[in-house]
Amino acid sequence: MTVITGHYGSGKTNFAVNMALQLAQAGQQVTVVDLDIVNPYFRTSDFRDLFFKKGVDIIAPMYAGTNLDIPAITAEVQSVFAKKEGYTIFDVGGDDAGAAALGRYRQEFLNCGAAHWYVCNCYRYLTRQPEEALAVLREIEATSRLPATGIINASNLSYDTTAEDILNAQPFAEQLAQLSQLPLVTTLVERALYPQLSALIERITPVDIYVGPVWQRRDMEE
């Protein structure tokens, strides 16, 4: 079980979608929990159809993606803690405001030894310095009462991201890992940039871009 938190727009949901699809492809039984109580749009439950095609289960608030802004969490979420097998990914809303939803499950997360990965993006305004990103991490930990266990470096400038941007973000990610005393789990990079960077960065994971407005969504092209 992995809990994914981070600053608004750091790339949490895109990472959650990639992780779910990659695990499913590797034969795992995957459940994604859309626990976002903050954002009305751009959430994991937008990918319900894609998940269905790929055999990934999704648990989402009843009103996610509808015209109602009701940040209620469904009781179904509790079912993942009773599961003996399979992998569960919690995609959490941004900042400490989003992380508040985690408090309800704190004991369950601790009991099952869930990983809590903090996603950071040094190109995101107000988390440009490792110290700023650390402050947001600490706010999230305080609100969720759930210590982070690793850092995901998702530093990117959306479709403007270059290989150089990824390389330039490495010192930031390493400093954040050092300041927070947490392991840098991996650096995410768009698949097209992966070949030129894979030898240069120690732990690096290729990802596809799923989250975005309708004119960029590849899964909606047909």
Next chain:
Amino acid sequence: MKGNEALAEAAIRAGCRHFFGYPITPQTEVSAYMAKRMPKIGGTFLQAESEVAAINMVLGAASTGKRVMTSSSSPGISLKSEGISYIAGSDLPCLIVNVMRGGPGLGGIQPSQADYWQATHASGHGDFFNLVFAPSTIQEMVNLTFTAFDLADKYRMPAMILADGMLGQMMEPVEFPEVQAHPIEKPWATTGHGGKRPHNIVNSLYLKPEDLEDLVRQRFARYEVVKENEVLVESQYTEDADIVVVAYGATARIVNSAVKSARAKGLKVGVIRPITLWPFPEKVIAQAADSCKAMLCVEMSMGQMVDDVRLAANGKVPVHFFGRTGGVIPTPAEVLAEIEKIAGGVQ
């Protein structure tokens, strides 16, 4: 940055130090950002008890000549309309942001463009207009925030950023311009006369009908200057276009994607994107109507801007409409299908 946050940061950099608002999805990040940042830079963030209170606080703060703003989403803007009219009737500059959602009524929280009529023709009672800017990228949301404050000051009138939920919520890279604020002298501001000059009075009540008529006529003369000088519009591939698609805001991004596919199929299609919705780029549309064979207006509404496009085209070419409403976002494939349908009839 997220659209709403980029807009809020741009407003701060443009010199706005006073924000009065009330939360509503999908613009709440503007308020949340202001709540975090304003206290750190000596500004005022105030969550009012209602939208009606917030817009009247804007009226008060604007009277002192300070750069001031409020933001809301569709139902909240309706609540603000009385105050917007008072601000316009008092010749005060301010910035009003509407991150549109589906309507009418409580409607829904998904993106929409169904407040076009309200923004451009009926943002309150009485004879008046607002400057209305319609960004289509996050970068443009930033740039137009600076422009909106500057022009509101210049013409002493309210300026509105008319965005939609998609722009408010999506993420894009942005750069903040070097030169950011152009504050001007405001001799009309009620900042205290100190016994050295006559009182400045901010007011929208006039006892004699003739006095009020004179003032409204002066205001409309100023509107003519705005219409002459401040139209912003972007045209693409219109020179050889048989079909010209007109769209604004996030919808223009969807249209661009569809037009690219249409061009790849050999169809001669162009795009006109109004950036100011008031003043409306009627001349550019009239010119395009002289050379194209048909127009298509695409909106996230049942068709509102299409009225202004038809007025500008003045019967020279048929103006078709395609829209989705209620929070449904049109896809590039749907727009392309409309273009192909029209192309089938264009000789």
